Amino acid sequence: MKKLFLALALACTLQVAYAQKPDAEMQKAVDKALAAAQDAKKATKSGTWMNLAKAYMAAYANPIANIAPGIDKATFAMMNKEQPASVSSVVLDGQNFEKHELSHVNVYFNEAGVLAIVEVTHPSVPGDILGEAAKAYVKAFELGAKEKDIDPKLQEIANNYYNDAFTAYQLGDLAKASDLFKGASDVASTAPCSVKNDDATYNTAFTAVATKNYTRAEEYFNKCLANGYTSEGNIYANLSECALAKADTLAAKNYLATGLTAYPDNASILTSLINLYLQTKEDPAKIVELLDEAKKAMPDNPSLFYVEGNIYAGIKDFDKALAAYEQALKIDENYDMAYYGKANIALKKGEAIVDEMNALDVREWKKYDELSAKLTEVYESAIAPFEKCYEVSTIPEVKAAAADYLKRLNFQLRSVDSKYQAGYEKWNAIVNGE
Numbered sequence: 001m002k003k004l005f006l007a008l009a010l011a012c013t014l015q016v017a018y019a020q021k022p023d024a025e026m027q028k029a030v031d032k033a034l035a036a037a038q039d040a041k042k043a044t045k046s047g048t049w050m051n052l053a054k055a056y057m058a059a060y061a062n063p064i065a066n067i068a069p070g071i072d073k074a075t076f077a078m079m080n081k082e083q084p085a086s087v088s089s090v091v092l093d094g095q096n097f098e099k100h101e102l103s104h105v106n107v108y109f110n111e112a113g114v115l116a117i118v119e120v121t122h123p124s125v126p127g128d129i130l131g132e133a134a135k136a137y138v139k140a141f142e143l144g145a146k147e148k149d150i151d152p153k154l155q156e157i158a159n160n161y162y163n164d165a166f167t168a169y170q171l172g173d174l175a176k177a178s179d180l181f182k183g184a185s186d187v188a189s190t191a192p193c194s195v196k197n198d199d200a201t202y203n204t205a206f207t208a209v210a211t212k213n214y215t216r217a218e219e220y221f222n223k224c225l226a227n228g229y230t231s232e233g234n235i236y237a238n239l240s241e242c243a244l245a246k247a248d249t250l251a252a253k254n255y256l257a258t259g260l261t262a263y264p265d266n267a268s269i270l271t272s273l274i275n276l277y278l279q280t281k282e283d284p285a286k287i288v289e290l291l292d293e294a295k296k297a298m299p300d301n302p303s304l305f306y307v308e309g310n311i312y313a314g315i316k317d318f319d320k321a322l323a324a325y326e327q328a329l330k331i332d333e334n335y336d337m338a339y340y341g342k343a344n345i346a347l348k349k350g351e352a353i354v355d356e357m358n359a360l361d362v363r364e365w366k367k368y369d370e371l372s373a374k375l376t377e378v379y380e381s382a383i384a385p386f387e388k389c390y391e392v393s394t395i396p397e398v399k400a401a402a403a404d405y406l407k408r409l410n411f412q413l414r415s416v417d418s419k420y421q422a423g424y425e426k427w428n429a430i431v432n433g434e
Helices: 023-038 046-064 073-079 129-142 147-170 174-188 198-210 214-226 231-245 249-262 267-280 285-297 302-314 318-331 336-358 365-392 396-412 418-431
Strands: 086-092 095-101 105-109 115-120
Touching (some): 046 115, 115 147, 147 198, 174 214, 198 231, 302 318
Antiparallel strands (some): 105 115
16 A cells, blocks of 8 residues: 555644734844854853744744635635735646635635645745754753743644645645655654654655655655554555665565565565565565465465465466465455466466467477367366356456456357357457446
């Protein structure tokens, strides 16, 4: 499972309504506080750094004065007299919005006329305002400011980072979203902040993968693990993906092996592990050994035997593959994928026979006829498991695939027996939705 955890952080403090001030005034306040912090005598006092942090936070809040998601157009117009420079219709993630461009922000109203997104386009003070405010609060704490005063401020900054990252993600700027999620994670992990943000840490890595920043992704996925946050084991598959992107096959295997031991039924880990071993053409027995460990933990899980069957099918050890599929069916007689696997073995055998037939000399007609008869038997053996797969499956994609194979198999066999002509007509109608 790969997904971003999207949930707005709860604000630690109530937003105080006030009129937006000129940017120059905000910059002047920051410059004054900075000058005090650079003074040798004043820099030793915690209050100096508290004042600097407050100046940064005031500058951060200034562009969005009196603007908050959830208000309707009428309320917005009453609270903000500025006329938009332009109004346009945009589609974000399949949803329609009305975008208003103002001097400092773009605001997006949903189809119900409610303000849903606020995007700051012109901050009152340049740079990473939240980051600078966090540094100032930490410095104040080091100089003796009380934890009860600094902790909620750092939580507020982390939440602001997180919500800004959420906005960037909604607007499709994944690189910016990753930077902002990183800010949220880092601040929430800084003493004396008492509330960690595992979602921010995960989202930092998730968006880093999307922008191919695999070094950052690996770092923050590992931070998730260090915090005991595994996303039900999916972090191991994520880390394997990062390692492979960096051409570190050994690390990728180790991540997956560790993950499989802890989460033997995690489909992402199993799939990634199989694909990795097949791609590297290494001994599949190593995967089977890992699966055996998983079976000890989950002996009644048919999917583990299905995976084992696929491994043997991949190296054309069809007898062992069929035995694994049969074992899965002993556990669950209605396990659709085991039937699908059995039928697929027949198809693979058929492919080998066709290749052998094509390689024959034109004079080897007797051998050709023998192989043709054998091919008919193999195709016939695939029909029953595909029919059972179609019967028991509740997954539309699986049923559709089984029906399509049954259509094609019956077509190939139509000259053998009239029942196959009837079968072709039946499955052709199903495939075409008739």
